[in-house]
Amino acid sequence: MADSQRSTPMLDELKKGPWPSFVTQIQEMADEGKEACDQLLGLLERSYHEKVGHWKHGGIVGVMGYGGGVIGRYSDLQQEYPAIAHFHTLRVNQPSGWFYTSDALRTVCDIWDRHGSGLTNMHGSTGDIILLGTTTAELEPTFAELTANDFDLGGSGSNVRTPSCCVGPARCEWACYDTLDACYNITMAFQDELHRPAFPYKFKFKFSGCPNDCVASIARSDMSIIGTWRDEIRIDQDEVRNYAKAGMNIERDICGNCPTKCMAWDGNEIEIDDSNCVKCMHCINAMPKALRPGVDTGATVLLGSKAPIVEGAQLSSVIIPFLKMEPPYEGIKDLAERVWDFWGEHGKNRERVGELMQRVGLGNFLEAIEVEPIPEMVAYPRDNPYVFYEEYFEEGDGEEEEEQ
Amino acid sequence: MADSQRSTPMLDELKKGPWPSFVTQIQEMADEGKEACDQLLGLLERSYHEKVGHWKHGGIVGVMGYGGGVIGRYSDLQQEYPAIAHFHTLRVNQPSGWFYTSDALRTVCDIWDRHGSGLTNMHGSTGDIILLGTTTAELEPTFAELTANDFDLGGSGSNVRTPSCCVGPARCEWACYDTLDACYNITMAFQDELHRPAFPYKFKFKFSGCPNDCVASIARSDMSIIGTWRDEIRIDQDEVRNYAKAGMNIERDICGNCPTKCMAWDGNEIEIDDSNCVKCMHCINAMPKALRPGVDTGATVLLGSKAPIVEGAQLSSVIIPFLKMEPPYEGIKDLAERVWDFWGEHGKNRERVGELMQRVGLGNFLEAIEVEPIPEMVAYPRDNPYVFYEEYFEEGDGEEEEEQ
Amino acid sequence: MATDRRTDIGPPHYERFLPPIIKANYGKWKYHEILKPGVMVHVGESGDKLFTVRAGSPRLMGTKRIRKFAELADKYCGGHLRFTSRHNCEFLLTDQANIDPLIAELAELGHPVGGIGAAISSIVHTQGWVHCHSAATDASGVVKCVMDDLIEYFDGTKKLPGKLRIALACCLNMCGAVHCSDIAILGVHRRPPKVQHENMKKLCEIPNVVASCPTAAIRPAEVNGMPSVEIDEELCMFCANCFSVCPALPMADALNDGISIWVGGKVSNARSEPKFSKLAIPFIANNPPRWPEVTSAVRKIVEVWAENARNYERLGEFIERIGWPKFFELTEIEFTKQHIDDYKYAGLSFKRSAQLRH
Amino acid sequence: MATDRRTDIGPPHYERFLPPIIKANYGKWKYHEILKPGVMVHVGESGDKLFTVRAGSPRLMGTKRIRKFAELADKYCGGHLRFTSRHNCEFLLTDQANIDPLIAELAELGHPVGGIGAAISSIVHTQGWVHCHSAATDASGVVKCVMDDLIEYFDGTKKLPGKLRIALACCLNMCGAVHCSDIAILGVHRRPPKVQHENMKKLCEIPNVVASCPTAAIRPAEVNGMPSVEIDEELCMFCANCFSVCPALPMADALNDGISIWVGGKVSNARSEPKFSKLAIPFIANNPPRWPEVTSAVRKIVEVWAENARNYERLGEFIERIGWPKFFELTEIEFTKQHIDDYKYAGLSFKRSAQLRH
């Protein structure tokens, strides 16, 4: 059997220990007779010895009519490891909330056993099913079988990336909108933008049902849609007392951790000044049986987060403080399209929306996307005096003149 | 009399109202027969009508052997206002803490009545006595009389600016070091640097006796020396109880406002966890009879604050968290000289020390002035991954090599 | 460099001017108490008592008035007085009985007593049209109007939650160091410099001028034969740094100069760390002699704070507690794109969380 | 663009995969409770109960193991399961009696159950040497070692004050989006790109390469006759942006690549606003296969936090309460100039107050 031929003393060290081992996974598939996996073990063992990777930049490979969804990858040791000379990745768009039936999973496995290494990531950190490693020749057949079974590729390159969402209303009592439906709806609405790169750079959507932000949207998506509410937190005082009886220090651990100190506990009842509640979720998180978000729910929409390359990492910032989230989610779609229009026209190559916002100035950006500036968009107003007053009066006539 | 000739309807509006009027002051001196003051009223009235000033850039004027201390000023309406065609300002170094005797004040007044407009600012915002308005010809005679009476000029231009200090031990129970002595000592030690511009730009010292910072040193001086202590706050529990009796809400207003919440009030005694006290002064400010700073006192030394031109305003940041402040204040002098050496060599024209620190990087700046980096110098460590690793290994030999 | 003239002697030693009671209790003060508006007593470990009467001052003073102060000091304080870092005059008494007569004479002279404790103190300010070439507004005049309007918060007739520090600077150089004030009144130019091509070569060094512009709005250019510069007005942010190095680039402009209002800064380390002031009102046109729009804008802000803040809460601390949206709502100040930072650190001023009041 | 092929169909609709109990209680869940490590129950307004068993996963899985999971789902969950945003596998049960047998079979398979509530969950990570050309370290290997070491905080044998989110990215592109993690493990290059002059013209567009460098360290240059670039190593901050656009500028270097450790970030809005992770340890050399220096460094930080933090306090919130100096003292990590920011926003990270512990 494949594995018998090959000694991987370093990788073998990674089969030990309580956490499930990725080496064991590759080995399992090698043992199934996947030559690619066997050679991958060899290549990886070598990387472990040499402390460098052995992959080259991927050229443009993909499936017909799509500009994304495949990451081309080639080994730089093609002679020694011919089975992984090509080792491309397919990104398969996951179902909202990463829900599967056993049959659905088996369908994907069958396809991938026929056409690829049998290795996957469940899932990639953008959210896709990652089918890890196949040859250029297998791309089309894999794609054909995937689509035949109602699966499609996700995003890569300068396009809309595969949106993802938290489990939301499917299994969470705090969901302030239907994250699964919103994610699916937006994904379907932007299929063309997702499959055919036409932007200056990538654009990611992430949908979280409440401010706990379980898909890290505020840190990892160009457009972050985070559920919230604008009425009162629902309180069950009996349950509050039960938590207290059970030994919870409500004064110190709950009220004391409220960012705006808008809660009061008199030993018998909790009182919340909802006008000063910033919907941080802490008290609700701590007492799920006693407290629940309000019923007038929606989402806060933020723009611009990204990894540090190259202007430094960014968190998304508030554009719409509160938006009702109902199908067909026009508010989200309009905003996205207005952003893309401006970005498409003024964005530099490989400039993310968050970088564009800063380069042109948030104020100008808002004007361009036709959104009124409001104080909710800033942590604090400017503290430097360098205001670009855009017009001034000319001598003679008292009228205002636009500066050219 | 001068005023009779001239109508100043707009300025007259500023003689009204409860706050003492600067117009009345100028008028008073005009009435004393100071033609310059009379013409100043005329020029100012005109500015009020036209909504623009009528002064031009000052050329280089000054006293022999000094490069600073005088601000040259010329009117742009010399024909109409000949008495103020030249209207230079002398900056006279104030005594530490702005203490005077009536005789000292009269001495200054006598000199200024003889040689200038009789107008002053008590004081300028750097701290000098400002003698406001005289001609080039009068500069030397004024200077001669000032020095004859133990007064000297302060700073202007690219040099050490007149240091200033809070009232400190002279009239404040919270002074953690002798601000008046330190200010005087440093001023005397750097007379040459103060009178003969040799720096890329101005350099200001301000001495505050405690973190209340009553001379705004952290916002307004290149080197800010702010008193503090490192032992325990002294507590008189009886007086604490008296404040409570008198109606003070110690729990809410004192403990609740403690930035590190390191205080506890049990209704009878106050307890402070001094290891977490950040010496903010709030509790002491609120209960001067009950609480006092510790007895192991000294100062925190910070560098770099300035007004916004041109990189944006800056606050000083910590360089020495705690320094004992005893004559001859070698710690301060050494630090200043090391900073000046580096600044003199690498500072750009009109670049303040705070701007230099940012341009070269605080880490490199510290190396240059031979100060060890410590976490007290930062609010938080870097959050971007762009570390300048300064050395790397070369193939072959395993030794480190300095990058050139 | 030695000359036969007397130079580099520095200021007179302060000890010469300290009253005996201070010499006796120097560094040994125990506590202080505010006796009434503008009057406090410092008590030494010795038990000695030093009374301070703080009088408001226009800062711009003629020798005649200074001599008057000297007389009062002789009459009530053994000739001892001082000025403060905010330019008030402090009379230093040992005899409590002298306090009221002194206050009466000061009132006579037109100097209100106050500014101690939770009060507004004098407005740190600058030269303005009285003496500076760079001013976008007057200094002393605006200060006079604002202090007239807020006098009851100085003399103690009305209470405040904490100290109120207002400062004014007549241009972006900010000699008043207004950048960390509860309320900052800042003169602003709004028109790019008008290039005096004929003077450029004579008065300025063109490379320096070009280098002085932080936004690279200035380019060298030849204008009817002479070397000069041209300015890309789109890029100008009105900092006047070019004018500071070159008189041939005047910024002052009657139609466009005026005042901006900034709020929420502080210097002390008490409770919260020092903070910069933030933009509240981008522009109010100069309206001499009484600047009514400025005084009412400032009053509105002060009243909102006075009514709603908690004990000890400085304006900036109050705003941070209630949130900026609430501040703009209460003060009825319009929020515009100019409030949103677009300079170096802009990104950090964006609201980067979902923590919002709805 | 229409083709006769099936395209742009998007993902299968999620409803097809939801278990009946979820369809019945969709959006009508009332509360949840953690029953034991890795097991929670969600109770609907209907009273229905959905039990979740969360199993740790290596994320990199072969189809064989996935089929195994499918079998378990058939046996215990009516064929229903899901994966989480941190790549754990969640089995969705309606019959409480099935929980323990399922956990037993998972243990059999080598999958610990845990990660719910105040615990460490799986480490979000990336490709590393398994698949990426840009990696400065391996991803899955380091993750495996750290999780082996911290397993007791996953399976509930040891308690934590709050959630512990660790992420790993194998280069500064940060595909693991580690920048807001309690603890971030970040692969770093420390040697400027080695220019392959011979490939430059063939593989790269020189103007793009020059433009790609944020510090302008790259200049066009002619090297033995061929157009190429040269790099000012002093200016290089190892971002690898040039390599992303140009394969002829490899950054990987066995002698100099390694790992940096970052702490105190968070994403949730709970209590405090989202925060970036801050630098704790600038560099640890790659030491495969078990990276012992990395695992012990991470453990030390976790233990300091576990011992000293208050309930609910995330690592970053804990550090902000005790102060960074105390954090470096407790963890015995050396503070160096590399910890001091010198990039765009550097100034704001300086300690601009006198509020210090002494």
Ligand code: SRM
């Ligand atoms: C597969 C995946 C990592 C993983 O193991 O999960 C991945 C892998 C790569 N990412 Fe990524 N990124 C992946 C999620 C992310 C994320 C996280 C997220 O989406 O939530 C980020 C940070 C968030 C963001 O978008 O800023 C991310 C930020 C980047 C960047 C930096 C982008 C930036 O603006 O800073 C690059 C560089 C680039 O685009 O050239 C990048 C580039 C790459 C490339 C294509 C390398 C390259 O330069 O060509 C990697 C291919 C590796 C390979 O050979 O398979 N990847 N990448 C993730 C996608 C899987 C999926 O589709 O589900």
Ligand code: SRM
């Ligand atoms: C007189 C005074 C204002 C006052 O009425 O009190 C003043 C007046 C001038 N300042 Fe100032 N500055 C004065 C204190 C300040 C302060 C406050 C302080 O020192 O605490 C600052 C802010 C703190 C700082 O240093 O950053 C200040 C920051 C400036 C700047 C900007 C410097 C910068 O780095 O941003 C300039 C512009 C320059 O230097 O070219 C400036 C320039 C000027 C000039 C010389 C105008 C010029 O560009 O030539 C002004 C002369 C006005 C005149 O005609 O009399 N003045 N200047 C203050 C000095 C009096 C004294 O010596 O006591």
Ligand code: SRM
């Ligand atoms: C006289 C003076 C020092 C001097 O050498 O001239 C002074 C004197 C005192 N200050 Fe001050 N401060 C003086 C300027 C300042 C400044 C500087 C400034 O305003 O430009 C500050 C920083 C202001 C800021 O934070 O923006 C200042 C912040 C304080 C504070 C902190 C207040 C706070 O809660 O933030 C205290 C404590 C208090 O008042 O409770 C304080 C307390 C005091 C005490 C009570 C100290 C003492 O025990 O004697 C002194 C008189 C009480 C009072 O309310 O004025 N002093 N004090 C200055 C009087 C200026 C004036 O005429 O009003």
Ligand code: SRM
């Ligand atoms: C399953 C999952 C959503 C999904 O669609 O996959 C999920 C599910 C839940 N999260 Fe989450 N969170 C999930 C990722 C996240 C993330 C994103 C991440 O880690 O990348 C975050 C932000 C992390 C951060 O702040 O850095 C997150 C921050 C929270 C918080 C806030 C914790 C805090 O104090 O900051 C809560 C509230 C709590 O646990 O008290 C929460 C609470 C919950 C609850 C209790 C919600 C509920 O009532 O059902 C769910 C299970 C409890 C638990 O502890 O896991 N969830 N949760 C994700 C499980 C990941 C995993 O396998 O561990």
Ligand code: SF4
């Ligand atoms: S983000 Fe909110 S709604 Fe979504 S799973 Fe997390 S806690 Fe539930």
Ligand code: SF4
């Ligand atoms: S949700 Fe957050 S802000 Fe609102 S009351 Fe609860 S703890 Fe306070």
Ligand code: SF4
């Ligand atoms: S700074 Fe401190 S010591 Fe100096 S006067 Fe103010 S309170 Fe007193």
Ligand code: SF4
């Ligand atoms: S001085 Fe400030 S930090 Fe220290 S105990 Fe008092 S209030 Fe707290």
Ligand code: SF4
């Ligand atoms: S602030 Fe500007 S205008 Fe006013 S005195 Fe200073 S430099 Fe002159």
Ligand code: SF4
């Ligand atoms: S005012 Fe400032 S921004 Fe405008 S041109 Fe002059 S230097 Fe440039």
Ligand code: SF4
């Ligand atoms: S973090 Fe870097 S090395 Fe790792 S997968 Fe992403 S791009 Fe590749």
Ligand code: SF4
């Ligand atoms: S790694 Fe980054 S900094 Fe270094 S040369 Fe390449 S682009 Fe420039």
